[in-house]
Amino acid sequence: MIGFGGIANALFHVVVDKRKWLTAEEYTMTFGLAQILPGASPINTSIMIADRFQGLRGIVCAIGGLLCVPLISLIALALIYDQFADVPEVRYGTIASVAAAAGLSFGVALKASFRVLRTLPAILFAVASFGAIGILRLPMIPTMIALMIVALTFSYMRRET
Amino acid sequence: MNLLGLLFLAVSFATTALVSFGGILVMVPEIHRISVDVYHWATDAEFASAFAVSQMAPGPNIMLMSLIGWRGFGVPGLLVATFAVILPPGILAIIAGRMEVRFSKSAFFNLVRMSLPPIVIGLMMASALITGKIAVDGLIGVFIAAGVAIFVALTKQNPLIPIVLSIVVGVIAGRLGYLG
Numbered sequence: 001m002i003g004f005g006g007i008a009n010a011l012f013h014v015v016v017d018k019r020k021w022l023t024a025e026e027y028t029m030t031f032g033l034a035q036i037l038p039g040a041s042p043i044n045t046s047i048m049i050a051d052r053f054q055g056l057r058g059i060v061c062a063i064g065g066l067l068c069v070p071l072i073s074l075i076a077l078a079l080i081y082d083q084f085a086d087v088p089e090v091r092y093g094t095i096a097s098v099a100a101a102a103g104l105s106f107g108v109a110l111k112a113s114f115r116v117l118r119t120l121p122a123i124l125f126a127v128a129s130f131g132a133i134g135i136l137r138l139p140m141i142p143t144m145i146a147l148m149i150v151a152l153t154f155s156y157m158r159r160e161t
Numbered sequence: 162m163n164l165l166g167l168l169f170l171a172v173s174f175a176t177t178a179l180v181s182f183g184g185i186l187v188m189v190p191e192i193h194r195i196s197v198d199v200y201h202w203a204t205d206a207e208f209a210s211a212f213a214v215s216q217m218a219p220g221p222n223i224m225l226m227s228l229i230g231w232r233g234f235g236v237p238g239l240l241v242a243t244f245a246v247i248l249p250p251g252i253l254a255i256i257a258g259r260m261e262v263r264f265s266k267s268a269f270f271n272l273v274r275m276s277l278p279p280i281v282i283g284l285m286m287a288s289a290l291i292t293g294k295i296a297v298d299g300l301i302g303v304f305i306a307a308g309v310a311i312f313v314a315l316t317k318q319n320p321l322i323p324i325v326l327s328i329v330v331g332v333i334a335g336r337l338g339y340l341g
Contacts, residue, residue: 039250048258070220096331098296107313134287
């Protein structure tokens with residue numbers, strides 16, 4: 001509910017620092033697993049934690065708790081936005097914040113690439129997924145399935161040798 | 162009510178969510194392609210404002226999809242889009258969570274962990290490009306995006322700082338007549 005710009009940090013604070021449901025290590029392991037799975041990592045992490053402690057009922061509560069207030073405030077904000085969309089300042093602010101979000105995505109990718117893109121095959125896979133989705137605008141689902149198959153086969157063959 | 166449209170919304174968002182390795186932001190290009198280019202649920206400008214509002218509102222990033230659903234189909238669209246994005250990966254997460262110990266030691270898991278990161282980086286860059294294309298017009302936009310990117314890549318500070326700064330810069334630049 002208080003997670004401005006994504007909820008990952010707030011979630012760690014509540015689960016580990018405040019409620020002590022998990023230790024930092026347990027949390028990191030669960031979050032690491034969630035990051036490899038598709039979907040929103042913080043939501044997947046919450047679902048896994050809720051499932052571990054309360055089962056299905058916990059999952060329903062977790063999803064409800066994560067979404068209820070944000071969705072209502074989202075609609076409120078969207079309605080307010082529509083009212084003021086013609087005010088120049090609002091338009092400028094919107095353009096700037098979307099530009100900032102683009103920069104944010106790029107910065108996060110750049111930061112990770114210092115660490116990850118150290119071999120030629122890794123660079124090729126990154127260029128391939130960027131080109132297919134960003135430049136050619138190919139549909140994501142077949143593209144991802146094809147890329148995953150090639151990448152998994154490639155790592156598998158490299159392990160063998 | 163447009164049931165067929167809702168069905169398309171549910172299926173397209175759910176299947177996209179299932180291949181969204183690397184988080185919700187990597188879905189942005191595909192959601193834009195589906196909702197603006199293919200089905201016309203939103204215009205480019207509406208997509209940009211939905212993106213901005215979902216970023217400004219507190220809560221998870223999937224709210225971009227919730228807003229697109231809302232723009233296209235009202236409250237039913239909001240709910241369908243939200244759950245379409247959450248549930249399929251959520252079910253996978255439950256399964257994976259229950260076999261966590263076995264799973265995280267398996268050879269396949271390690272293969273995935275080795276293979277995924279470069280692809281995800283490419284997707285994130287694609288996401289930045291598509292978002293940028295929608296919003297960045299003129300030098301000021303490029304300046305803001307580049308500034309935030311450099312800040313995020315080189316420091317460990319909270320990204321909220323450069324984002325707030327960007328909005329201030331944007332409003333000032335707009336007032337001075339340098340922005341669309």
